[in-house]
Amino acid sequence: MDTQEIIKIENASKSFKSQTVLKGVNVTVLSGQSFGFVGQNGSGKTVLLKLICGLMYPEQGRVIVGGKQLGKDVDFPENVGAIIEAPGFISYQSGLKNLLYLASLRNRIRKEDVIESMHTVGLDPNDKKHVGKYSLGMKQRLGIAQAIMENPSILVLDEPMNGLDKNGVKDIRTLLLKLKDKGVTIILASHIQEDIDILCDTVYEIDEGNLVFIR
Amino acid sequence: MTKVLQRTLTKLTFINLPMLLLSSTGFVLLCFSNIGRTNNGTNIFVSILGGIEIQDYGGSLPLLELGKWLLILSIFLLNIGNYIENEVEAMQLYAFLRYRSYKRWWIHLINNITVLAVTYLVFGFLIIGVLGQTVLSKNNIESTSILHGSTLQVLSLGITLFVHFLFLGVWLLTFTLITRKYILSFAGTMIIECSTLVWGILAPQNSKYLPGVWGMYLRSKGFSTKYGFFVPIIIGVQVLLILSLSCIIMRKMKRN
Numbered sequence: 001m002d003t004q005e006i007i008k009i010e011n012a013s014k015s016f017k018s019q020t021v022l023k024g025v026n027v028t029v030l031s032g033q034s035f036g037f038v039g040q041n042g043s044g045k046t047v048l049l050k051l052i053c054g055l056m057y058p059e060q061g062r063v064i065v066g067g068k069q070l071g072k073d074v075d076f077p078e079n080v081g082a083i084i085e086a087p088g089f090i091s092y093q094s095g096l097k098n099l100l101y102l103a104s105l106r107n108r109i110r111k112e113d114v115i116e117s118m119h120t121v122g123l124d125p126n127d128k129k130h131v132g133k134y135s136l137g138m139k140q141r142l143g144i145a146q147a148i149m150e151n152p153s154i155l156v157l158d159e160p161m162n163g164l165d166k167n168g169v170k171d172i173r174t175l176l177l178k179l180k181d182k183g184v185t186i187i188l189a190s191h192i193q194e195d196i197d198i199l200c201d202t203v204y205e206i207d208e209g210n211l212v213f214i215r
Numbered sequence: 216m217t218k219v220l221q222r223t224l225t226k227l228t229f230i231n232l233p234m235l236l237l238s239s240t241g242f243v244l245l246c247f248s249n250i251g252r253t254n255n256g257t258n259i260f261v262s263i264l265g266g267i268e269i270q271d272y273g274g275s276l277p278l279l280e281l282g283k284w285l286l287i288l289s290i291f292l293l294n295i296g297n298y299i300e301n302e303v304e305a306m307q308l309y310a311f312l313r314y315r316s317y318k319r320w321w322i323h324l325i326n327n328i329t330v331l332a333v334t335y336l337v338f339g340f341l342i343i344g345v346l347g348q349t350v351l352s353k354n355n356i357e358s359t360s361i362l363h364g365s366t367l368q369v370l371s372l373g374i375t376l377f378v379h380f381l382f383l384g385v386w387l388l389t390f391t392l393i394t395r396k397y398i399l400s401f402a403g404t405m406i407i408e409c410s411t412l413v414w415g416i417l418a419p420q421n422s423k424y425l426p427g428v429w430g431m432y433l434r435s436k437g438f439s440t441k442y443g444f445f446v447p448i449i450i451g452v453q454v455l456l457i458l459s460l461s462c463i464i465m466r467k468m469k470r471n
Contacts, residue, residue, distance in 0.1 A: 053311075053312065054311070055308060055311065057469075071469070075311075075315065075316045075317050075318075075469070076311050076312055076314075076315045077312075077315075078315060080312055082308065082312060084308060085308075088304065088305025088306055088307075088308075089305055090228065090229060090301045090302055090305065090306065091301055091305075092231055092232075092233070093228055097225075097228050098228070100225045100228070101225055101226075101229070102306070102309050102310075104222065104225045104228075105313040105314060105323070106313045106314075146309055
């Protein structure tokens, strides 16, 4: 495998009951690239992102991330930050406490790094409000903060602009462009064409389980 | 030192203080419900947390005792349910990516359930101890010898309860992860506990084989040599069951 190939999906198929969501999908993502997946609701964008994160395994084919096959060499890929579907947190704790708890699972970063990631997404680390009282937009920002706080080399984002206001969308776009410049590989699924146009080098559409190259 | 303390507190973020307050209220209620009970000098911890005594109930069910025992269990299972809803289900994705393996993630969950079980029992023993010494003794409840009894008996009760709670917590977690429905798993667990308890009361000779009585000190060999279960064997069986549940969940998660 080429050292530049950070994600390789080979002939991956996934179905639920009688419905085939992905049909023999092949994708290779190079390190530092930003990939966009577009498609209608239920087209399989989230499923594809889950395959990349090891949250699901394909029935056929294989997914290799960082040179390791998911489900065979490792359960989950290393050094991946992700936000998939609605972000979930411990509702009776503050945003900072939630992130510190998640950081304590891997114990790689300091409290200062967690605080910085909150500032980066426009959240106040001193806000004592419980996450249960957060708006959808604030939860989304917190989800992005947890995805970036450990400086992952791959960022997997499923509809990251969900629930964000105009300024929030602008802030997160700027943040993602900065990360892209730093060499972070970004995999983005979105139904907002503008996000895809601004943030992604390569774009695929998922149509009836097949990947169609757009640009 | 401060850093170690901070790190420990961060690791305990999953503990829900309002839930512990609810648990404490439950223990206070249980303490007061013990007033006036004739108990032949049974230690107050055993009297409240020990379960249902093996004796001839003449075919009827000791409903109050049964209710008290199910209250203790249900509040604990609510604590576990709250943990499942908040940390396990909501943060599952984030935790997976950080642990990078199902095995490490599962060990983390079992550790947290262990912490919840220990915290719950420590709260219980503390409240019963303090209330027993103050409120109950002022009411001249001589029938229940306050805080009196062998340390070994209390220790044995604590260990028996802890292992049973740990087993029930892992059981509830496993079935919630499989069915994706906490309420269903909670109701199922309570029905199994309740029905095996009733069976154990009506047919005491079978009680040692029934999961519903496994955490009940008053149905152990230490209390009844005739019908009681042998504590180390039951603890061994529960540990084996926890390991089996772990294998089931590993297979299930990987198959997804």
